[in-house]
Each structure stands twice: as C-alpha cells, then as structure tokens.
C-alpha cells in the first residue's frame with residue numbers, strides 16, 4: 583500500500599506537470615474533445631468538474647517555482663496540490679511553508695488548517711468581510727433521497743453561526759457515544775446524527791444533556807493578533823473544534839452566553855477570561871493551546887478532543903501536568919484504553 587500510495591502521488595504530480603502543456607498546445611481538440619476539462623475527464627475517468635479543478639490547480643502550480651519543484655519530485659497528491667495552489671494565489675511564498683509541512687507528513691486536516699491560517703492572515707479585514715458575506719449568500723441546507731435508499735444531505739454556513747450551536751451538538755453526541763460504551767462499535771458520526779435529529783425534534787435526552795454538562799465555546803487567539811485586530815503569519819485565531827477564523831469573526835462571539843477566550847502571549851497562556859488561580863484550569867488551557875489536533879499522528883481530528891495521561895497512567899499516580907498529558911480524539915482515546 584505504501585508503494586502504491588507513492589505511485590499515486592507520482593502519477594498525480596506527473597498529470598499536474600503535463601496537463602498545462604496539453605492545454606497550451608490545444609492537442610485535446612485534435613483528439614476530438616470539446617474542452618481541456620472534457621479531455622482530462624475522459625483520460626482520467628473523472629467528471630468534467632473534477633477535471634476542471636485539477637486543471638486549475640495544475641495551471642496555478644506551473645506559475646509557482648516551489649510547487650513545480652515538488653511536482654518534479656513526484657511528492658504531491660491531487661488534494662494537496664489543490665490546497666497549495668489555492669493558497670499560493672492569495673499568499674505569495676506560502677508554498678515553501680506548506681511544502682515544509684507536507685514533508686513532515688502532517689495530516690490533510692492540519693495542512694488545510696495551516697493554509698486557512700495563512701490565507702486569513704493575508705486577507706485584509708475588508709476582503710475578509712467580503713468573504714464572509716459570500717459565505718452568507720451561499721448558505722444552504724439541502725437533502726434528497728438517494729437512489730439506493732436513505733436521505734443524504736449537506737449544509738454550508740458561516741463559522742460564527744455554527745460556533746453558536748456546535749458545542750451543544752457535540753456535547754449531546756459525546757454523551758450518547760459514552761453511554762453506548764464499547765459494545766456498539768458505532769462511529770461517532772452516527773451518534774452525531776442521532777443527537778442532531780433529537781435536537782430538531784426538541785425531544786428528550788439531547789436537550790437534557792446540553793443543560794446538564796458544561797457546554798461552552800472556546801476561542802484561542804494570539805494576544806498580538808487580538809491587539810492588532812487581525813492575524814499575521816502563523817498566529818492563531820481559532821474556534822476550538824471548528825477551525826481558524828478572522829479576529830473580527832471571533833469577536834462577534836463576545837456576548838454569547840457560554841464563551842471562553844484563551845489568549846496566547848508567546849508560549850504563555852495569559853488569560854482565561856475570568857482570572858483563575860486554579861492550577862488544573864491553567865494546565866487545561868495550556869494543553870488546549872499546545873495540542874490543536876489529536877496527538878495520535880497523523881490523525882489530525884480536532885472534534886471533541888479528550889485529555890489523556892501519556893507516560894504514567896492516572897491510576898498509577900501519573901501526574902496531571904503538561905508533560906504527562908496529550909489530547910486525543912474520542913476514537914484514538916478509546917483505542918488506547
């Protein structure tokens with residue numbers, strides 16, 4: 583599988599290198615294809631829409647020296663190239679930074695996050711407002727019956743709007759997952775749907791759990807970014823469990839009932855909104871700031887992370903201090919237990 587995956591990346595890289603040549607020469611027309619996207623779709627066995635997105639990525643890469651070099655090294659998958667190409671358009675020099683990360687073998691989620699952070703930092707506040715207005719205009723929730731049975735749906739919405747309801751949904755999901763124990767073997771996503779349907783129906787357990795447990799939105803932000811009103815470079819401004827957002831977007835959450843800010847000054851966690859002398863809360867804050875995604879590499883999940891004693895177990899008097907703690911996704915935590 584490792585060899586085949588490497589071969590797949592090599593093939594993707596080669597396709598990205600050579601498609602711009604075919605487009606430029608117009609050779610696809612000689613073979614009777616109406617457009618370059620039709621041609622690539624026919625050759626690679628994909629839809630014209632997928633082919634079009636690959637063509638765009640290849641086109642962008644051909645104008646970027648670092649990306650072209652990486653393609654010659656046969657190291658980039660099609661999804662990675664898409665992220666890198668899209669980022670390079672907005673952020674000059676982003677390719678070097680992101681390629682450094684892909685070489686380290688980070689997960690696709692972490693690559694996406696890093697790209698989103700770089701893009702958010704590069705965009706002026708004005709264009710950031712335009713971006714959010716565009717998301718708001720395109721918002722939707724669609725569902726349809728599948729030919730093979732069952733209802734399938736998707737939605738698209740603003741990060742801030744989602745941050746207001748997601749913690750409640752995640753808390754209800756986790757509660758169901760925990761209650762089911764190991765026997766079900768059912769994926770977390772299945773319980774998320776159950777919790778979602780219950781919340782919509784306004785019925786029973788999901789509602790109760792949201793009241794019972796502590797549900798809050800957590801925003802993690804660099805002090806410098808907060809002072810400036812926008813992020814620069816790889817500074818953080820992230821809604822826990824959701825992802826990177828602009829400082830303006832994060833600020834909109836002020837005034838929401840259950841909100842906690844973690845403000846990062848260098849490597850120190852300065853503020854946990856209300857001043858706290860509680861050591862456990864401080865360690866918790868530092869842990870959240872350090873482990874942004876699941877520590878079981880290369881997992882990269884960031885939803886519902888749980889803390890775990892890594893070197894010496896809690897039952898064997900393992901210390902609850904930063905060096906002895908990591909954050910794991912529920913699945914990896916369960917696997918380890």
Ligand SMILES: [Zn+2]
Nearest residue numbers: 876881911914
């Ligand atoms: Zn994990």
